[in-house]
Amino acid sequence: MKVEAKPHYETQTKPKSGADLLVDALIQEEVKTIFGYPGGAVLPIYDALYRSGDAFHHVLARHEQGSIHAAEGYARVTGKPGVVIATSGPGATNLITGIADAMMDSLPVVVFTGQVARGVIGTDAFQEADVMGITTPITKHNYQVQSLSDLPRIVKEAFHIASTGRPGPVVVDIPKDISTEVDDNPPSVEFSLPGYQPNLKPNPLQIKKLTDAMAQAKKPVLLAGAGIHHGKASEELKAFAEQHSLPVVHTLHGLGTFPGSHSLSFGMAGMHGTYAANMALYECDLLINIGSRFDDRLTGKLEHFAPKATVAHIDVDPAEIGKNVPTQIPIVSDSKAALEALLKNAAAAPSTEEWYKKLDNYREEYPLWYNKPETDMVPQWLMEKVHSYTGGDAIVTTDVGQHQMWAAQYYKLEKPNRWVTSGGLGTMGFGFPAAIGAQLAAPDEKVVAVVGDGGFQMTLQELSLLQEMKLPVKVIIVNNQALGMVRQWQESFYEKRYSESILSTQPDFVKLAESYNVRGMRIESQQDLEEKLPEALSNDEPVVVDCRVLQQENVYPMIAPGKGIHEMIGVKP
Amino acid sequence: MRRIVTATVQNRSGVLNRVTGLLAKRQFNIESISVGRTEAEGISKMTFVVDVEDERKLEQLTKQLNKQIDVLKVSDITDKAIVASELALIRVVSNAQIRNEIQGIIEPFRASIIDISKDSLTVQVTGKHEKIEALIDLLRPYGIKELARTGLTAFLRGQQPQVAEMKNYSILK
Ligand SMILES: Cc1ncc(C[n+]2csc(CCOP(=O)(O)OP(=O)(O)O)c2C)c(N)n1
Numbered sequence: 001m002k003v004e005a006k007p008h009y010e011t012q013t014k015p016k017s018g019a020d021l022l023v024d025a026l027i028q029e030e031v032k033t034i035f036g037y038p039g040g041a042v043l044p045i046y047d048a049l050y051r052s053g054d055a056f057h058h059v060l061a062r063h064e065q066g067s068i069h070a071a072e073g074y075a076r077v078t079g080k081p082g083v084v085i086a087t088s089g090p091g092a093t094n095l096i097t098g099i100a101d102a103m104m105d106s107l108p109v110v111v112f113t114g115q116v117a118r119g120v121i122g123t124d125a126f127q128e129a130d131v132m133g134i135t136t137p138i139t140k141h142n143y144q145v146q147s148l149s150d151l152p153r154i155v156k157e158a159f160h161i162a163s164t165g166r167p168g169p170v171v172v173d174i175p176k177d178i179s180t181e182v183d184d185n186p187p188s189v190e191f192s193l194p195g196y197q198p199n200l201k202p203n204p205l206q207i208k209k210l211t212d213a214m215a216q217a218k219k220p221v222l223l224a225g226a227g228i229h230h231g232k233a234s235e236e237l238k239a240f241a242e243q244h245s246l247p248v249v250h251t252l253h254g255l256g257t258f259p260g261s262h263s264l265s266f267g268m269a270g271m272h273g274t275y276a277a278n279m280a281l282y283e284c285d286l287l288i289n290i291g292s293r294f295d296d297r298l299t300g301k302l303e304h305f306a307p308k309a310t311v312a313h314i315d316v317d318p319a320e321i322g323k324n325v326p327t328q329i330p331i332v333s334d335s336k337a338a339l340e341a342l343l344k345n346a347a348a349a350p351s352t353e354e355w356y357k358k359l360d361n362y363r364e365e366y367p368l369w370y371n372k373p374e375t376d377m378v379p380q381w382l383m384e385k386v387h388s389y390t391g392g393d394a395i396v397t398t399d400v401g402q403h404q405m406w407a408a409q410y411y412k413l414e415k416p417n418r419w420v421t422s423g424g425l426g427t428m429g430f431g432f433p434a435a436i437g438a439q440l441a442a443p444d445e446k447v448v449a450v451v452g453d454g455g456f457q458m459t460l461q462e463l464s465l466l467q468e469m470k471l472p473v474k475v476i477i478v479n480n481q482a483l484g485m486v487r488q489w490q491e492s493f494y495e496k497r498y499s500e501s502i503l504s505t506q507p508d509f510v511k512l513a514e515s516y517n518v519r520g521m522r523i524e525s526q527q528d529l530e531e532k533l534p535e536a537l538s539n540d541e542p543v544v545v546d547c548r549v550l551q552q553e554n555v556y557p558m559i560a561p562g563k564g565i566h567e568m569i570g571v572k573p
Numbered sequence: 574m575r576r577i578v579t580a581t582v583q584n585r586s587g588v589l590n591r592v593t594g595l596l597a598k599r600q601f602n603i604e605s606i607s608v609g610r611t612e613a614e615g616i617s618k619m620t621f622v623v624d625v626e627d628e629r630k631l632e633q634l635t636k637q638l639n640k641q642i643d644v645l646k647v648s649d650i651t652d653k654a655i656v657a658s659e660l661a662l663i664r665v666v667s668n669a670q671i672r673n674e675i676q677g678i679i680e681p682f683r684a685s686i687i688d689i690s691k692d693s694l695t696v697q698v699t700g701k702h703e704k705i706e707a708l709i710d711l712l713r714p715y716g717i718k719e720l721a722r723t724g725l726t727a728f729l730r731g732q733q734p735q736v737a738e739m740k741n742y743s744i745l746k
Contacts, residue, residue: 132586132587132590133590136587136590136591136594137594137595137598140642141641141642142587143587144586144587146586161642193642194583194645195582195583195641195642195643195644195645196642317640318636318639318640319633319636319637319639319640322629322632322633323633326629
């Protein structure tokens with residue numbers, strides 16, 4: 001909420017408190033938006049924010065988990081660090097899921113947590129939590145500020161570490177007495193991080209190895225991962241794929257790095273990927289992985305993953321190379337620099353015509369499929385409609401579950417940085433707050449949050465923000481009145497024992513939205529949808545659409561757990 | 574495979590926790606860790622003795638360590654010419670009569686008696702793992718009242734032999 005009478009912020013020359021130094025440092029980092037929640041240990045910081053006038057746009061999510069997922073959405077869309085502030089103890093622990101999520105999905109997020117005063121750390125003081133201990137395994141790096149003179153340098157390092165190399169979350173824990181302490185001499189912000197020198201340029205010898213392998217390959221395939229987003233290398237990827245007519249398959253997070261409608265795109269690979277994409281990985285003789293970490297949801301059983309292929313892996317994080325899949329051609333590099341080098345060193349184009357024909361045939365023979373009933377809605381059809389009513393050009397965020405997979409399958413993306421989903425941690429409750437962050441990052445874009453009726457209920461309190469900040473987020477609840485993905489596994493692998501997966505009691509989502517002063521609507525049939533949804537999606541108002549879909553739909557095709565990538569089930573009706 | 578891996582780290586708060594937490598989280602089997610300052614201000618050295626399944630696991634271990642911001646350098650020195658030492662303090666039941674006997678046992682190990690009481694004495698021994706094991710075995714019949722051991726600490730010898738000779742100098746093979 002805006003308070004009119006705030007003084008305009010001036011960079012003071014008077015002695016500054018730690019909180020003032022933090023504000024200065026955030027201005028230095030060109031932070032515009034802060035996702036946060038106040039509390040005792042950050043009162044001095046919130047006071048400094050207040051005194052900073054309109055230097056920042058502060059977003060008061062209604063739960064710290066909402067703050068950090070919004071910051072993740074913001075980071076995913078802009079590529080810049082999302083900034084989060086929370087108080088000590090419960091404020092900090094409420095962030096944990098989001099920090100772990102950002103770590104798994106390599107999102108640049110800088111988190112400031114309040115801490116009890118230095119003198120009482122370790123005494124189980126009121127609202128004390130061991131934030132360093134708790135966040136060490138789920139951060140790229142973390143700091144506890146021990147002395148005021150370190151603060152500006154630490155903030156600078158935190159932003160640098162979060163946003164360079166392989167991005168990730170950095171936590172800065174600030175004891176309250178540091179925030180209030182005053183320093184007369186402006187401390188230095190010089191930093192050196194001798195242990196952190198990400199290698200961004202590829203080794204020419206390794207590039208040569210890869211171009212040589214390409215010249216030999218009869219069945220090459222490009223696997224496009226999130227590293228293409230991070231490296232802003234979509235154009236180079238397209239040029240490279242076209243230069244050699246290389247078939248492209250995607251990871252979940254790689255969606256949008258290459259135009260989904262391109263003739264060389266064979267769609268998403270992995271557990272719920274397309275048959276063609278998975279067979280491309282199974283049969284290829286050269287696999288060029290750019291910026292994917294060979295997650296198990298992608299590879300299926302490792303011994304059947306790309307068994308005949310020479311594997312080349314381009315990754316800015318050397319620790320990912322060879323971690324899961326033995327790799328013959330390791331290339332430690334930023335995706336853009338590697339692709340540029342490959343474009344320049346183009347070897348004789350391999351002959352891929354037959355290979356392409358084979359994959360094209362798989363694509364024709366085994367397309368994604370579903371049965372469309374007469375009047376009722378199925379989620380796959382719903383996703384196709386959302387795609388067509390938004391011209392395939394929305395920023396799509398999703399929660400976790402069946403709807404996430406259907407969105408990935410049926411909302412074909414053409415452009416990068418428009419796909420915001422929780423892949424690594426698979427965090428229910430992510431999708432809706434992430435959409436708020438995405439909308440703040442891209443105010444003029446259409447943002448659609450595709451959520452399940454289960455996951456939406458984990459973070460729906462952020463509906464407050466839609467009215468408060470006039471954010472035209474379109475929330476599509478794919479309402480199957482179940483924890484659909486769990487129900488599907490129970491149906492397939494637990495003989496239909498639906499243990500705690502049917503949500504027979506639900507709120508009235510329309511009234512719920514209305515109680516937050518957001519328009520709510522219910523759509524119960526195909527006809528209903530065709531009549532109401534185009535208008536609801538096209539205007540500049542937020543809306544919550546409760547879409548009633550058939551409960552029994554399952555996500556297909558599928559690689560069952562423990563199976564190989566070539567053993568998909570449900571590939572045909 | 575038993576390997577000796579050293580890490581040079583910036584001596585910042587949390588670095589030990591980060592490194593050991595990482596090893597635990599990724600299920601590496603640590604036999605011992607020793608940590609201490611080095612000749613350079615603000616720089617510490619950690620020495621790990623690890624038991625890893627294969628080369629790939631070992632590569633992961635060094636890469637994951639290297640990835641940490643405060644870790645400056647990681648080396649697997651197992652196959653290099655190194656000096657490596659552990660320390661053990663062993664309190665053994667004894668009296669005036671058998672003190673000399675024990676003295677005789679420990680002498681070839683270049684161990685020393687550093688504390689004596691009415692009914693016990695404390696032996697300090699440094700050196701290779703196997704040497705310390707051997708001494709402990711010899712002292713056990715007298716009754717070991719207390720035993721404390723450090724992890725291994727190690728670094729490269731001033732002069733490295735030609736590659737072909739290296740294996741001979743390895744202490745773990
Ligand atoms: C925080 C959290 N808790 C539990 C799970 C396990 N889980 C994965 S999908 C799923 C069901 C999601 O149901 P819903 O949000 O209704 O989406 P649907 O699958 O029906 O599309 C559950 C419980 C999870 N991913 N995250």
